[in-house]
Structures are given as structure tokens and as C-alpha cells.
Amino acid sequence: xxxxxxxxxxxxxxxxxxxxxxxxxxxxxxxxxDCLPEANSANVLVKPCADPKHGDYQTASLMPLAKERRLNPxxxxxxxxxxxxxxxxxxxxxxxxxxxxxxxxSAAILMECLNAAARGEHLFFEPVERPLTIxxxxxxxxxxxxxxxxxxxxxxxGDGLARTCRLLGHRVITDNHIGDWGTQFGKLLLGWKxxxxxxxxxxxxLEQMERIYRGINAACEADPAMxxxxxxxxxxxxxxxxxxxxxxxxxxxxSQAQFAxxxxxxxxxxxxxxxxxxxxxxxxxxxxxLQNRGVARESEGAMAVFFDxxxxxxxxxxxxxxxxxxxxxMTTDLATLQYRVENWKPDxxxxxxxxxxxxxxxxxxxxxxxxxxxxxxxxxxxxFGAILxxxxxxxxxxxxxxxxxxxxxxxxxxxxxxxxSEKNPGLDEQQRYEIARIVGIGAIKYADLLPNRQSDYxxxxxxxxxxxxxxAPYLLYAYARIRSIFRKHGAATDSSTASNTxxxxxxxxxxxxxxxxxxxxxxxxVLEAVAxxxxxxxxxxxxYELAGYFARFYENCPVLKADEPQKQTRLLICDLTSKVLKxxxxxxxxxxxxxx
RNA sequence: GCGCCCGUAGCUCAGUUGGAUAGAGCAUCUGCCUUCUAAGCAGAUGGUCGCGCGUUCGAGUCGCGCCGGGCGCGCCA
Numbered sequence: 001x002x003x004x005x006x007x008x009x010x011x012x013x014x015x016x017x018x019x020x021x022x023x024x025x026x027x028x029x030x031x032x033x034d035c036l037p038e039a040n041s042a043n044v045l046v047k048p049c050a051d052p053k054h055g056d057y058q059t060a061s062l063m064p065l066a067k068e069r070r071l072n073p074x075x076x077x078x079x080x081x082x083x084x085x086x087x088x089x090x091x092x093x094x095x096x097x098x099x100x101x102x103x104x105x106s107a108a109i110l111m112e113c114l115n116a117a118a119r120g121e122h123l124f125f126e127p128v129e130r131p132l133t134i135x136x137x138x139x140x141x142x143x144x145x146x147x148x149x150x151x152x153x154x155x156x157x158g159d160g161l162a163r164t165c166r167l168l169g170h171r172v173i174t175d176n177h178i179g180d181w182g183t184q185f186g187k188l189l190l191g192w193k194x195x196x197x198x199x200x201x202x203x204x205x206l207e208q209m210e211r212i213y214r215g216i217n218a219a220c221e222a223d224p225a226m227x228x229x230x231x232x233x234x235x236x237x238x239x240x241x242x243x244x245x246x247x248x249x250x251x252x253x254x255s256q257a258q259f260a261x262x263x264x265x266x267x268x269x270x271x272x273x274x275x276x277x278x279x280x281x282x283x284x285x286x287x288x289x290l291q292n293r294g295v296a297r298e299s300e301g302a303m304a305v306f307f308d309x310x311x312x313x314x315x316x317x318x319x320x321x322x323x324x325x326x327x328x329x330m331t332t333d334l335a336t337l338q339y340r341v342e343n344w345k346p347d348x349x350x351x352x353x354x355x356x357x358x359x360x361x362x363x364x365x366x367x368x369x370x371x372x373x374x375x376x377x378x379x380x381x382x383x384f385g386a387i388l389x390x391x392x393x394x395x396x397x398x399x400x401x402x403x404x405x406x407x408x409x410x411x412x413x414x415x416x417x418x419x420x421s422e423k424n425p426g427l428d429e430q431q432r433y434e435i436a437r438i439v440g441i442g443a444i445k446y447a448d449l450l451p452n453r454q455s456d457y458x459x460x461x462x463x464x465x466x467x468x469x470x471x472a473p474y475l476l477y478a479y480a481r482i483r484s485i486f487r488k489h490g491a492a493t494d495s496s497t498a499s500n501t502x503x504x505x506x507x508x509x510x511x512x513x514x515x516x517x518x519x520x521x522x523x524x525x526v527l528e529a530v531a532x533x534x535x536x537x538x539x540x541x542x543x544y545e546l547a548g549y550f551a552r553f554y555e556n557c558p559v560l561k562a563d564e565p566q567k568q569t570r571l572l573i574c575d576l577t578s579k580v581l582k583x584x585x586x587x588x589x590x591x592x593x594x595x596x
Numbered sequence: 597g598c599g600c601c602c603g604u605a606g607c608u609c610a611g612u613u614g615g616a617u618a619g620a621g622c623a624u625c626u627g628c629c630u631u632c633u634a635a636g637c638a639g640a641u642g643g644u645c646g647c648g649c650g651u652u653c654g655a656g657u658c659g660c661g662c663c664g665g666g667c668g669c670g671c672c673a
Contacts, residue, residue: 043613045612049616050616051617054616060616061613063615063653063654064613064614096616097615097616097653098615098616098654099615099653100615100616140673142673179673183672183673184673299670300670300671301671302670304670311599312598312599312600315598315599315669316599316669321671322670322671323671324671326671328670328671330673332673333673353673354667355600355601355667356600356667356668357668357673358599358600358601358667358668359599359600359669360668360673362600385601385667419635420635423635424633450609450610451608451610452610454601455601455602455609456601456667457608457609460608462622463608463622466622467636468621468622468635468636469621469622470609470620473635474635477633477635477636478636480633481636482632484632484633525612526612532612535612541610541611541620544621548620551637552637552638554632555628555636555637556637558631560632561632596633596635
């Protein structure tokens with residue numbers, strides 16, 4: 001086994017890769033650099049072959065390089081291949097088709113990779129070479145309103161991206177930019193003061209605040225005098241009136257208790273929760289600075305930034321101050337950017353919101369770049385589509401109300417409990433509740449992360465809780481089956497004993513084993529794609545394929561009844577599969593259950 | 597009116613800088629439980645990737661036009 005490892009180590013002493021595609025990629029980049037010194041070799045990518053008859057790994061990246069330079073692609077491929085100093089575990093290199101380069105690798109390197117994983121040296125991914133500081137802004141619920149189904153995508157998507165970037169070695173800062181300031185508080189304060197029912201406020205603050213808001217909102221629409229009163233309350237709050245401040249703080253506190261409860265159930269953590277109000281002291285200065293720098297100018301009494309040079313935004317100037325002198329959300333977002341840059345020095349800031357805010361973020365990013373052209377900062381708006389009901393219209397209750405997140409989570413757990421109880425009545429009630437919690441919450445999250453985030457998706461209880469198909473229960477079931485093998489085999493055994501007997505190439509005899517193992521090796525590729533494009537659905541699909549390959553392995557390759565050393569090999573495959581499943585699900589924010 | 601997004605199998609959806617023969621699940625049909633959880637597996641049926649033109653060795657993916665749908669468009673966030 002040392003025999004196959006050494007060449008790799010010699011090539012990359014500073015950062016030795018164990019993953020074959022990574023090694024091939026580095027070698028290819030070097031060879032491309034030799035052939036085409038001016039080329040950006042970072043564009044050279046190695047991927048598993050879609051069709052195994054072509055080989056194990058391939059690159060299609062030389063064809064575009066040839067095209068740009070009007071070179072014959074097969075000639076370039078052959079020049080690059082000629083400069084490759086390949087390790088001995090590469091059995092075959094082939095130039096195929098229009099200029100693909102296909103590689104076939106030895107079973108020995110697969111084994112080496114597995115054995116290293118068994119020793120705990122890696123789990124089929126490698127940390128990024130250059131860690132970045134990434135701020136992720138997501139969830140952002142509003143004070144005095146119950147969190148509803150509209151908040152779930154931002155929360156789950158943002159959390160998944162944060163977890164993935166963190167695992168890859170980036171420094172991630174999560175910040176919940178809650179809506180704790182704005183015009184709605186005038187109405188809320190007025191309504192609160194008019195409501196005499198303090199006891200029900202104590203009991204169910206969120207529900208009551210929502211009720212108050214609805215009542216006062218209707219009253220304001222019907223009666224201009226009422227609206228005027230609300231405006232007066234807002235002015236008092238902004239001027240620092242002590243009673244209004246006190247009530248405002250109470251609303252925030254009560255709201256946050258509810259947010260905390262939901263985040264606890266979802267297992268979502270924020271490093272910071274800096275609401276809009278946190279930036280109030282900066283707003284005036286932001287407006288002034290933008291004005292001084294000539295970025296913004298007065299228009300119809302308001303302060304605006306115009307984008308005459310950008311066709312897309314030409315008709316859409318951004319307001320940074322209303323004609324009454326008050327700031328708006330654009331101002332707050334700019335101040336927030338300023339704060340984050342000053343305090344965290346990020347390389348990247350990611351906003352996870354729904355797609356309807358695209359225009360806002362285009363404006364925000366453009367204004368900020370004009371304001372701070374000196375900064376090397378990547379700003380990304382990671383947007384997502386709507387959740388629809390099965391009727392194809394926005395997901396609502398039968399009576400047309402928005403669906404509260406707590407109700408949604410409750411129902412998921414209840415439905416999962418019924419399924420678990422039906423399928424596995426032998427488990428005691430406590431166990432079934434715990435499994436139902438994991439399955440129910442996991443199903444909601446998975447259903448949310450599985451579709452391409454930019455498309456609208458149709459919410460369906462039956463689909464997300466189904467055991468077949470691409471669902472959380474299917475993945476959790478695969479995990480539970482593996483754990484069951486280890487329970488049968490004996491609690492004392494896990495990969496640490498399996499690793500005592502390193503596998504040899506001869507041990508991988510069955511086709512199902514080879515396919516499964518090769519898929520394990522691609523875990524890191526998928527994680528990088530998730531982080532690169534902010535698309536956790538790639539990971540969902542990877543895990544679904546992994547669970548599928550495991551199911552085929554499970555059907556065809558007995559583990560506990562196999563003879564040694566095959567038994568050890570298969571136990572190791574099972575163990576590593578379960579670890580990748582668990583790690584992958586963890587990145588999606590989904591817990592695993594030992595049984596189900 | 598302008599802008600953004602979408603249109604892939606009967607239904608719900610994938611499809612990683614353009615890459616080799618477009619994939620799943622559901623539904624329908626056919627097999628497999630004295631064998632580690634059948635909540636599973638194997639197989640069959642099913643597609644002019646909205647339409648047209650173009651770029652390219654190669655287009656579901658890129659460009660232009662059209663048709664159909666969703667969303668957004670100065671003082672809400």
C-alpha cells in the first residue's frame with residue numbers, strides 16, 4: 001500500500017491529496033501550465049466519468065482551452081498528456097472523442113483511500129486551500145409576527161450553506177438580521193396601548209401581537225385619524241420616548257423567545273443576531289457620506305442613487321432617505337454592510353432571501369461598490385422561489401392564512417409519528433416520538449433543500465414523508481439499516497477494529513461494492529459544488545444516489561454472513577457509508593436515528 | 597411598458613465552467629421476504645427538453661425572436 005501512496009506524497013509534500021481526482025487535477029493543471037503558460041489552469045477540472053466504460057475519471061476542460069486558442073483539441077490533449085508525470089496507480093490514460101482525457105485508476109488506490117478514511121485521516125473531502133471569511137445573512141424574521149412558512153427556506157438554506165462552508169474550512173459568521181424596526185411599530189404601539197387584554201398577551205404574545213396588528217391595521221385603513229395617531233407613536237419611538245421604547249423592547253423580547261424556540265427545534269444557530277435597529281446610529285452618517293461622495297443626490301425631497309449607466313437599473317433609482325428625512329431598508333442594509341466590513345473583514349457576504357428581492361440587492365450591491373470601490377468583497381444574493389400549495393397557489397391554510405412555522409413543525413412530527421408507529425410498532429412510545437421528531441423535521445428540511453432553490457416548489461406532506469423516492473426518510477432508513485448491521489454484529493465493533501486489518505485490492509470483488517466505494521470518493525467534489533454555487537440540492541442528490549448504491553450493495557452483498565476477510569471489508573464499507581450519510585445529512589441540518 | 601425567473605415523461609422534479617446514449621420518484625404493469633429492517637430491491641412502459649432560428653466538433657445548458665406562466669418595478673421590507 002505504501003507503494004501506491006509514495007508517488008503522490010513526493011509530488012505534493014506540502015499538501016498531499018489522497019483523493020485520486022484531486023491528484024489528477026493538480027497534475028493536469030501543472031501540465032496545462034507547461035503547455036499553455038498564459039492559461040488559467042484553475043479551469044481544469046477532473047470529474048468522475050458519467051459512463052464507466054469511458055474510465056474512472058475524466059477531464060473535458062482541455063477542449064475549451066483549445067477552442068479559445070484555435071488549437072486542435074486532440075493535439076492539445078496529447079501534448080498535455082505527454083507532459084503528465086502520472087503516479088503508478090493510474091492504469092490508463094486515453095484521449096477520446098473530441099478531446100476528452102479519460103483515466104483509469106487501480107483498485108489499490110481506492111483501497112488506500114478507504115484505509116486512510118478508516119484511520120480517520122479524511123472523510124472523502126479536503127479542506128479548501130484558501131479559507132475565506134464568509135458572512136451569511138439568513139432567516140431574518142420580523143418582530144411581532146409569528147414566523148411562518150415563508151421563513152423556512154431562508155433559514156434552512158442559510159444554515160445548510162453555513163454548515164457546508166464551515167466544514168470545508170472557511171471562517172463562517174452567521175447573522176440573523178431581524179426586522180425589529182420600521183413603520184409597523186407605530187401601529188403596533190398604538191394597538192398594544194389600546195389592547196386591555198394583558199393576560200392573553202402574557203399567555204401567547206405572538207398570536208396576540210399579530211391579532212393586534214391586524215386590528216389596528218384595518219382601523220388605520222378605515223380611519224385616517226387612527227393612522228395619524230399611529231404615526232405619532234412611531235415618531236415618539238424614534239425620538240426615544242421611554243414608554244414606547246419599553247413596549248418596543250418588550251415586543252422584541254417576546255418575539256425572540258418564539259424565534260429561539262423554533263431555532264432550537266430546527267437546530268439552527270446564529271453567531272450574531274443584530275437586528276435593523278442596531279444600525280440606527282449609523283444611518284445619518286451613511287446618507288451624509290454617500291451624499292458627500294456624490295453617490296447620492298436629492299430628488300423630489302428624497303435622497304436617491306441613480307444608475308443611468310446600467311440599463312437594467314436605469315429606471316430604478318435607489319432611495320436611501322425618504323422625503324420625510326427617515327431612512328429606509330436600503331439605508332439600513334448599507335449601514336449593515338459598513339458594520340460587517342469594519343468588524344469582520346469578510347471576503348464574502350451572502351444574503352439568503354426570496355427571489356422577489358432581486359432588484360433590491362442589485363441596487364444595494366451597486367450602491368455599495370460605488371461607495372467602497374476599494375474593497376475586494378464578493379456580495380452574493382442567494383435567492384429562492386416560493387413554496388406553493390398542491391393547488392399551485394402560494395402555500396396557505398384552508399382559510400387563506402399564512403401557515404405558522406410552529407404548526408408546520410408540529411404537523412410534521414405528528415405525521416411522522418403515525419408513520420413510525422405503523423411501520424415499527426415494536427418500539428416503545430418514547431423512542432417513536434424521538435424518531436418521529438428526527439424524521440418529521442428532517443423531512444421538512446429535505447423537501448425544502450432538494451429542489452433547485454430558484455424554482456418554486458409544491459409542498460406535499462405525502463411526498464416528503466414517503467419512504468421511497470428522494471426523501472429524508474429514505475436516507476434515514478438507509479442509515480438505520482447500516483446501524484442495525486453494527487448492532488447485530490456487536491457494539492464493540494466499528495471502523496476502528498475494521499481499520500486494524502487494512503483492505504487489499506482483492507477484497508473488492510462485487511460490482512456493487514466498487515460502485516459504492518467510488519461514489520464515496522466523490523463526496524468532496526459535491527461539497528465544493530454546494531459551496532461554490534450555494535446549492536445544497538447537489539448534496540441531496542448525492543446522498544440519494546449514495547443511499548441507492550448502498551441499497552443495491554445491501555441486497556447483493558451479505559455483510560455479517562460473509563467470510564473473512566471479506567466481512568471486514570464490507571463492515572468497513574458500511575461504516576464509511578454511514579459516516580458520509582451522517583455527515584452529509586448533518587450539513588443539511590438533519591439528525592440521524594439509529595433505528596426507525 | 598420595462599426587468600428578473602421558469603417552461604424537460606401522464607404528475608412532481610433533477611440535470612455541476614456547453615461534453616459522450618436526457619435522469620429520478622409517483623402512477624401503470626411484472627418479478628423478489630425460511631437470508632443483516634420488503635419503510636427495500638430488480639425489470640418494463642413512458643420525452644420533437646414550449647416553438648423557431650443561430651453560435652459550436654458538440655446545445656436541455658449560450659445568443660436572438662415568438663408563445664405560455666410566475667414575480668418585481670421611489671418613499672413597505
